[in-house]
Amino acid sequence: MAIALRTLFRFGPLIFAFGFLAPLIAQIIEALEVTPPFGLAPLTVGLVLAGVLGLAAQLRGRWV
Amino acid sequence: MSELASKSHAELMRIERDIARRHIGKFPWLAVTWALTNLTVWLSLWPLVLMGIIPLWIGFIIATLNVMLSYLPSHEAQHDIIALPGARLRWLNELVGHLSTIPLVLPYRVAKLTHLEHHKHANDPALDPDHGTSARGPLHAIWKSILNRQPGNKNAYGDTLVRIGRPDVALDFIAYELIFYGTLFTLAWTGFALEAALLWWLPRHIALTYIQYYLSWAPHHPATEQGRYRNTRSFRSILGNIGSMGMQYHVIHHLHPRIPLYRTPKAYWEMKPVLEARGARVDEL
Numbered sequence: 060m061a062i063a064l065r066t067l068f069r070f071g072p073l074i075f076a077f078g079f080l081a082p083l084i085a086q087i088i089e090a091l092e093v094t095p096p097f098g099l100a101p102l103t104v105g106l107v108l109a110g111v112l113g114l115a116a117q118l119r120g121r122w123v
Numbered sequence: 124m125s126e127l128a129s130k131s132h133a134e135l136m137r138i139e140r141d142i143a144r145r146h147i148g149k150f151p152w153l154a155v156t157w158a159l160t161n162l163t164v165w166l167s168l169w170p171l172v173l174m175g176i177i178p179l180w181i182g183f184i185i186a187t188l189n190v191m192l193s194y195l196p197s198h199e200a201q202h203d204i205i206a207l208p209g210a211r212l213r214w215l216n217e218l219v220g221h222l223s224t225i226p227l228v229l230p231y232r233v234a235k236l237t238h239l240e241h242h243k244h245a246n247d248p249a250l251d252p253d254h255g256t257s258a259r260g261p262l263h264a265i266w267k268s269i270l271n272r273q274p275g276n277k278n279a280y281g282d283t284l285v286r287i288g289r290p291d292v293a294l295d296f297i298a299y300e301l302i303f304y305g306t307l308f309t310l311a312w313t314g315f316a317l318e319a320a321l322l323w324w325l326p327r328h329i330a331l332t333y334i335q336y337y338l339s340w341a342p343h344h345p346a347t348e349q350g351r352y353r354n355t356r357s358f359r360s361i362l363g364n365i366g367s368m369g370m371q372y373h374v375i376h377h378l379h380p381r382i383p384l385y386r387t388p389k390a391y392w393e394m395k396p397v398l399e400a401r402g403a404r405v406d407e408l
Contacts, residue, residue: 064297071274078308079324083316090317120275 076113158196230295342373356404
């Protein structure tokens, strides 16, 4: 249990990125009625953007 | 003041305690009503927004105010102001303590134990769990508050719980975090990411910055001195006493933590000559 929790918190930025930021970005795109480039689905854009942000935060230890 | 300056330490202490005693022991209806109303309003926002009864932007503004207002009733409970241990209404003290900070995702036991350590060691860089909020000025204080929440940062509250031999209480923190993020993720992946972001996630970040600014940074700035009369101060806020959540008179709270928040201004003006005679930092107000 302790190991599972430690792992969870250790990868917090990536988990937050895919758990929350990705669908949030997708739903912002839909709410603004923006058409993503190259025919990408809003969720694909969300996953890519959130993945990049989350990976950067994971490596740097900070979002800002 | 000149009359008081000639008095002994014991006489000054007696006068100070007599004033404090007049303000302690009054039942803080405001804190109890505030806690329960605030939580009810915040919880009501969810069905109201999800069912489209009120627009999300209005929900966001109200939720932000709710989360900003969620800490202080718990703070009254942390100091047993609603009811002392063993008193008939002790359950209400603990209920307010536990319920009011739910929107802030701050467990009562974590808040209480670390806050009492803050009182014991205010401005001690090694032992004050809130010392991380010290900053050069207002903008730096806001930036420090944001930086302190970054994932790579050390958790001062967790370290404090370990230091005082209560690492078990950190489990409350873990449970709150799991529930908070679990709720956010579930809402986000079921099509309610914007609602989750604007009713809880962003309001919480705004509120944490505001609370740390006014409850921690401003009353202790520059946070370099320790000691009963020097570790905090009175100050004049551009948002006034209500806009700074009653923190202009924070010096009274540190000297006599069982005085309810709503009585600190009155106690301050009555006690000010004594505080001046003591060399307290009360020159701004």
